[in-house]
Amino acid sequence: MRLSNWGALFICPKFLLEYGKGDYMGTKSNKNISGVIGAIGAVGGLITAVTPLVEKAIDNAQNKPTEKIDTKVIIPELYRKGFPIDLEQAEELLTERGLKVSKSKLRMKEADPKYRDYEDTQVIDSNPKQGAKVKVGTTVCLRYITAEVIEESQKIFDDDVRIKQEAKEQKAAEKQEKKERLKESVSETMDSAKSGLGKIFKKDRKAIEAEKGETIDE
Numbered sequence: 001m002r003l004s005n006w007g008a009l010f011i012c013p014k015f016l017l018e019y020g021k022g023d024y025m026g027t028k029s030n031k032n033i034s035g036v037i038g039a040i041g042a043v044g045g046l047i048t049a050v051t052p053l054v055e056k057a058i059d060n061a062q063n064k065p066t067e068k069i070d071t072k073v074i075i076p077e078l079y080r081k082g083f084p085i086d087l088e089q090a091e092e093l094l095t096e097r098g099l100k101v102s103k104s105k106l107r108m109k110e111a112d113p114k115y116r117d118y119e120d121t122q123v124i125d126s127n128p129k130q131g132a133k134v135k136v137g138t139t140v141c142l143r144y145i146t147a148e149v150i151e152e153s154q155k156i157f158d159d160d161v162r163i164k165q166e167a168k169e170q171k172a173a174e175k176q177e178k179k180e181r182l183k184e185s186v187s188e189t190m191d192s193a194k195s196g197l198g199k200i201f202k203k204d205r206k207a208i209e210a211e212k213g214e215t216i217d218e
Helices: 007-019 027-063 087-095 147-212
Strands: 072-074 100-105 123-127 133-135 139-144
Touching: 087 100, 087 123, 087 139
Parallel strands: 100 139
Antiparallel strands: 072 133, 123 139
């Protein structure tokens, strides 16, 4: 980029005004005119000397790459399995990264057996999710669990275990009962078969004895 000496056009009138006062027809006037001419020459030389430095500064400013400031951060791990983090710890991790925090606790109806071993105020989820890259100043909503929900979750788990155990015992009892009934049925069938066979043998014996003329007592 090149600069012209147009700046002198704005500087010269000031010198003319300062040095041109008085009678231009006299000696004083001649001295003033000489002074003005000398001043103009000095200004021109100054502009000539300064211009390259100004041009270089402008060129450097234009060619200097604009540095991009990374205004995004990554949401840290807040609910990794086996590494529980409570609400206070999570809030500290987020705020030190320039993020804002809002909180949302689980409702009682959201109790679930999987939460029975969790800790009070443990963070279980977030929005945006952990690992997401967001702008500084973004609000991250933390979902956490309370002692009441944990207790309810344990109760649900215990009830499920009890119901399953009762169902198992009921099934075993029904199976045993069915087995007993089958055993009784088989026993009755065998007794009936034995009785039938005894009558058949007795009848056949009577027939044989009758043929021989013998009488068999009942």
